[in-house]
């Protein structure tokens with residue numbers, strides 16, 4: 001008998017990446033043998049990043065967690081014994097019920113973007129925690145400063161369509177290493193470059209993307225607003241404004257104009273640490289090139305003034321009327337374009353009259369160590385972690401580890417692997433990967449909806465997140481019919497009638513029906529319908545209604561013991577802390593690295609490849625020095641995010657970061673961090 005022909009199953013990449021690629025998984029004899037980009041999806045164009053082409057290696061990894069586990073060693077030691085699903089679920093339900101009987105707010109869910117899927121992300125899980133009355137989680141760790149800034153200025157997380165960058169004549173790539181973390185946009189930028197476009201990269205690090213742009217502006221971390229204000233200054237002084245667009249479609253011009261005039265390029269050059277000529281040149285380019293577009297990404301908003309900086313940059317396209325052209329404007333996120341039906345998906349109505357407190361995920365280190373108080377509420381007694389690895393990725397990990405090590409904390413982790421976080425769990429539950437479950441995906445980098453079908457059966461005894469929370473709901477006696485919704489039903493309802501589900505079933509993806517140049521004639525989704533240079537909503541909160549430059553929490557030069565600023569952008573072959581345990585990718589990265597400029601290295605007697613300690617009052621991180629002009633003088637680049645246990649002394653860069661928050665959006669300021677470096 002002939003062997004059955006391989007099947008090819010359509011899916012979507014689940015990772016926290018703006019590209020949200022369409023996947024094709026080849027399945028032979030029930031086993032996934034290959035994961036490729038779908039050539040029919042225009043933006044994916046048959047191409048995936050190196051990370052996800054290794055997806056079968058990750059799925060069938062010999063260290064994948066394939067059965068529920070119970071801890072048998074000290075917290076953090078990663079010593080477990082297999083148990084049955086019944087044992088695991090019974091124990092979790094019993095422990096949660098006992099805590100909930102005292103105060104359900106002592107239970108905290110902790111999740112983020114381990115999958116970007118709407119169903120395996122926050123659907124049945126959210127229903128479960130709402131019904132329970134658990135504490136709510138403020139999901140701020142990555143993007144909330146920028147998101148708040150976009151919302152205050154443009155009205156929502158909206159921007160130009162990514163495909164039109166291919167027609168731009170000037171592309172400013174601001175705060176992004178697109179080659180590493182926005183590959184499919186980079187392909188469009190390359191196309192524009194071939195058609196004669198000028199590419200400018202703004203980034204403290206001379207990234208692989210900066211190498212390939214016409215100009216690189218290596219500003220100091222946390223000075224982006226100063227640069228944007230100086231650009232405005234030059235647009236005003238040289239008359240490079242689209243006054244008609246400003247008059248019709250913006251709000252607060254007179255006030256912004258007065259503020260921008262306080263920022264001559266000489267002042268900004270000093271604050272940003274860049275030559276004044278670069279600022280003048282960029283202003284001229286922005287003021288005189290059409291169509292011109294900014295691809296703004298999230299790296300630059302991870303500083304104290306990150307929200308204000310995004311607000312300032314987002315004003316630039318309206319000043320020159322760049323939005324009039326479909327290849328002009330700005331893209332930071334397009335997720336606000338998608339009509340996701342979050343309330344039916346997550347059912348906040350299950351809370352009834354209860355209004356639980358909200359805990360900020362970015363201060364989990366401090367919050368796990370807090371006692372009960374009238375301000376804080378009850379001490380956190382149980383933590384259910386899914387789609388996240390906070391012990392590796394949350395700031396100030398010394399505090400985070402201390403919190404997770406609490407013997408009186410009951411911790412459950414849904415995972416694929418024994419991560420740094422899972423090592424601290426009382427119970428680990430094996431979760432399915434994207435190849436094993438249904439999901440539906442929007443994107444923050446494009447405007448297509450994608451459906452992910454399961455290609456293979458769950459590996460080992462793993463179960464979907466939804467199935468795990470359904471089973472827990474049943475054990476807790478939650479009998480609302482919504483807990484019986486199937487994953488396919490959840491996919492159908494997530495975006496309702498906005499997208500024909502039959503089209504998604506047939507093709508795997510569909511584009512949102514959006515105009516090509518959404519703000520050519522204003523129509524911003526703000527209260528005024530205009531691009532709000534001045535935000536009354538911010539002013540009403542007692543904040544500055546106009547964007548401004550706010551110095552870092554830890555400004556360079558403010559602490560002689562720690563004279564270097566550190567940023568921690570992702571290593572190219574990792575995505576946050578995902579993929580660090582995939583051997584073929586870790587082999588490429590080799591070891592945890594700190595890039596340091598030759599001048600700073602020489603001053604410390606550090607040679608290329610030398611082991612170094614990076615330290616401040618929060619902790620000490622060991623890694624290998626890479627002496628390189630990829631780091632600018634005064635700034636070191638600690639490439640992340642290694643798992644702590646795979647690092648050189650059981651730490652990673654977050655040993656050094658702090659829990660102080662951004663100006664808007666209550667986000668962490670990872671890239672606002674002073675350190676010293678020494679040979680070990």
Ligand code: SF4
Nearest residue numbers: 013017020021049052
């Ligand atoms: S991580 Fe990004 S580039 Fe890589 S496959 Fe996923 S969506 Fe595409």
